[in-house]
Amino acid sequence: MLNYAFVTELKKQIAEQFGEHLHFHDTCGGGMYFSLEKRNDEVLNFLQQYFSERGMKIKISADGLHIEAE
Numbered sequence: 001m002l003n004y005a006f007v008t009e010l011k012k013q014i015a016e017q018f019g020e021h022l023h024f025h026d027t028c029g030g031g032m033y034f035s036l037e038k039r040n041d042e043v044l045n046f047l048q049q050y051f052s053e054r055g056m057k058i059k060i061s062a063d064g065l066h067i068e069a070e
Helices: 004-018 041-052
Strands: 023-026 032-035 058-060 066-069
Touching: 004 041, 041 058, 041 066
Parallel strands: none
Antiparallel strands: 023 032, 032 066, 058 066
16 A cells, blocks of 8 residues: 555656656545546656556556556
8 A cells, every 4th residue: 555655755756757747546445546637658657667666566557547556
């Protein structure tokens, strides 16, 4: 499970480096995911590397707008 500090830092890095807003969603069933307002392959590549460096994987939707941490 991701904590608030992790999510806050990630959102800050995306905003500063790419000028994009990364949305964070917490579901009632305990699930969490992120979304982008528009597809940005640079951001998606960054996210894959960011999570990988922390021993985590992500699943990206076919349209590139929804990202789920696994």
